[in-house]
Amino acid sequence: MADVNRGNRPLSPHATIYRWPLNAILSIMFRATGVAMSLAALLVVWWFLAAATSPGYFATAEAVLTSVLGDIVLTLSLAALWFHFCNGIRHLIWDTGSWFGGGRVHLTGVIAIAAAAALTILTLAIA
């Protein structure tokens, strides 16, 4: 970063050509899902506000949330929520200094994806 003007010297295409390990994908997905859930958080608050306001306003809010677009947004947000939840538990375990070695970073990543998928399907089943 110190030498900003690096001229026209050729640069190895490190980031674009390198195959991302699973954990790198999960890491950026963890952030992306967190930011993306801002929208769902506001929609949930809107649902409660509508219910507190009047039956007519609530009908409008529910019509929007259960429309095709609403279903897509909320289903993706639900999957994002459970992924963020499962991967967050991985991070809390790492914060204690545990489970870094012996291929466990990759293994718990696979488990987190499977658990998030299962939780998403289970939640959709009761919805």
Next chain:
Amino acid sequence: MAYRTPRARVSGLGSAKSGTSHWWEQRITSVALVVLTPLFVIPFAYNLGEGYDRALAAYSHPFNAITAIAFIVTAFLHLYQGLQVVIEDYVHHKRTEIFLIIGVRLFCALAALVGVYSVIVIALRA
């Protein structure tokens, strides 16, 4: 304070000037949300799209109302904590960074306030 050495006053505070407190507060909300998320999501998913009477009946129950309020407060605090870190990481213009952090913080506080107010109104009306 006056008797502390300059070294002792800055020890452990790092470049963020607040030590590890922000990181630690984020762990607290994370642990709380591990419990609160299922408690909120299950009744919410169950009652979403089922009409006005069902929604009011669900959230007039003390358990659902209290877990919803706890979830809304904790989730928006956690959202703010996370967005602050994302802004600090990716926005390199200091003035923009500060304005964004203030804006996100006030917006999250307002959203949480609206959510808590609404749940209380529903809980007390039905």
